[in-house]
Amino acid sequence: MNIAIITACPSGVANSIIAAGLLEQAAKSLNWTANVECQSELIAQPPLTAQQIEQADVVIIAANTTVDTSRFIGKKVYQGDISACFNDTQKWLEEAAQQATTLAQVNITTATPVSLSGNKKIVAITACPTGVAHTFMAAEALEETGKKLGHQIKVETRGSVGAKNQLTDQDIADADLVIIAADIEVPLDRFAGKPLYKTSTGLALKKTEQEFTHAFAQAQPYQAGQSSATTASREEKTGVYKHLMTGVSHMLPLVVAGGLCIALSFVFGIKAFEQEGTLAAALMTIGGGSAFALMIPVLAGFIAFSIADRPGLAPGLIGGMLASSTGAGFIGGILAGFIAGYAAKFIAEKLKLPQSMEALKPILIIPLLASLFTGLVMIYIVGGPVSSIMAAMTEFLNNMGSANAVLLGIILGCMMCFDLGGPINKAAYTFGVGLLASQTYMPMAAVMAAGMIPPLGLGLATFLAKSKFEASEREAGKAATVLGLCFITEGAIPFAAKDPMRVIPCCMAGGALTGALSMLFGAKLMAPHGGLFVLLIPNAITPALLYLVAILAGTVVTGVSYAFLKNKAESKAVAA
Template structure:
């Protein structure tokens, strides 16, 4: 059987390539001919050609972010999340072969949004939840490069001092002021919410949703509805555009007017007015209550939040729970409360570091291949790429996942208790090298060290020593 596949994840890093490798290996072992296109952080690699798609018997999409399926109309297609492919690729490929269904029709005029809505309706409640998560992750994948670029440039501006961008301050520096503007709330980080909303809307309605998504995100930012409002606005804009595309019918000769005039004007007007008069006010109140609760955390609340944060960051290592707590911390981050994000990042850094340390302390618990992966896990962990722990978790989930959850819970809790704060929404341990980015950076590093040791020791205790044959 000829198979073509596409893999992608919100960050375009670990899950994208791990899923691709797993699917390719499983398909080849079953005797199938396969080519996998990866859509990573830097764009498409090993891109599928039209001839390869036309000659394929099956299309597999393993994605946690939006993938346009227009080029696969008329082909048998199977779509699921990357985690299923990573955890059990053999079963994933077998399900794809059995359950794939023809996507769209070669004679259907609108094979994008219309068919996507029809597919959502057929999938029912469970499918709807899956689609909502996928749309949200698409928005996050659009937002992350903006957040990272803005955050790092903002952090660099702090080298001259926290007030180096303020005219008249003794530490004022024009380069720092420019970097602060480019990266800060008036620049890249100010685009965070509109880009999030546009990404969600694009995932729902393709290009028809982008304009309305940007506008709803900008309104959310303007009226103080923030990150939460941006998420709601993205869904509102996307589904508004999707309905308009489906139900507004015009003659073929007027299709261009529909695309560049009717849909943009109506989708922006309808969704933006609803956002302004209906959604904005209650979301702003809810956001204010949430921000107040986060600001007023006492020690007991910090313990509970730290445990929950660490466990969510480590449980699925870049999956839905991980991204959910990240989104929660960004609500506080946008409001100027940088403590929750430091806790989230501590929980994300710890799992790969704990496994890397455990490979050093308890070598006889790991195969030679795992010990080699442990070396790269040091770098991945320090860079806040939690996915570096996935290869270990896939091989031994019942032992690995509880241990790294415990380690991350320790790191996240200590980070909150020590009131550590990070003004950069990414960067991992490397961010501590930039002056003025962290409050209590030494205590933050100590928090991670404690969580790393706890996780590594627990792994050494629960994993059994391997025989000589198993080690190889």
């Protein structure tokens, strides 16, 4: 007999792999020819081909999650719980073949689009790298638009303080649709079998109704280890950025805690930490010796985790530690994360083992081989050159003249204000955060100061030219001012979405001025977030007064220029 076997479980890990091995062995014992499709996150096994399905006398599905059966119409199919095949596999297989019935069109389970009409129950998750702005703004946009469209929606936010408004098992069971608006990896196992649509927080925030339409049209039942061609294509295009941001988001708490501990140690004197046994020394050990020491390993580890899931974590952490110990810095850590992640992924996909040994791959074989490969590459190939580059860059940044400092400040300021929390903004932010590990604090100060300008400047514009703004825009200006004080650049997005051709250049002009002045004044920032509230921590920002001058100057430039341009544009419209 020629049979086709499909195994699947919600996590796509243990049960699916073990069942596939047992059923394959049982088929051999019965002298049956078996083609096995194991739906797993860990094994890159191709699905059954059309020819294999055509030649199969019976299709046997062992699963406790939804499996797409539309390809088996007209075939004899048996579907059973995966746990039932573990006891007496051969007997279960014989009974399954006997009980198989011809699959009719009305009995299939498939990826049908969710109907847009009627009241639907929707659950969603939002998550961004910093877990501060985009996460909550996208959640609010989804909730408001969902209610406006007549749907019931509950959004779980995965912010910097953990998951809030968490989805319960009952919420997920009742849901007609799942929307994942995330710029970092989030676990999806609990949504197995549910129609699921993935997008970014940016699209969920700026084009919310469009994303609802796409979600209803394109959502596919989620199965562990599987993705639609559209999703795979989209993730491939944004993969590098998403992996990097996953690493940065996990590194940030270490940078914040470490930087503020170092700043607190300076309260007792700039060199007070050199005296052993003092509180200043203890704070420096906590911040510089521990938190900052973990920055690069955690960055690399979670980049690799994002690429290859759990098997990539250990090689990434090891590669990051080697980058730190060899002096390769954050650039070396980023490279180590990608090397470890793709090495682990390659081994998982290409290394073929007997089915009974596949369960050893994620806990033994992949971490060992990927760690060896990553470690040797970091020591003999990457470490030396990147270490030299980091040393040269650190030396240049610490000793550059005023002209170079101003130029760097202008570049960083423009990057922070160009896409308001997008990839270019995050690239500048990552650059500043990474240099903190090398005790280079000036670029981070310029980055945060410039990032505050768009919301502060636009808030000022709504105050200076009240008659040119609608009531809702003036209220948005007040909210943007508060967000700007907290270093949440995304507070400017509502204005940029309405009037990008004037808002963005005005923001970039102010950001460039602020970045240039910050670098010219030699401002140093010990913590990578917090906005002006960091001033409450002694020595977190130095010199504080000139730093405020830089922020005020950029805010005035952005606010005045946008108030003027908006007034001029509306005057032309009236004249016309």
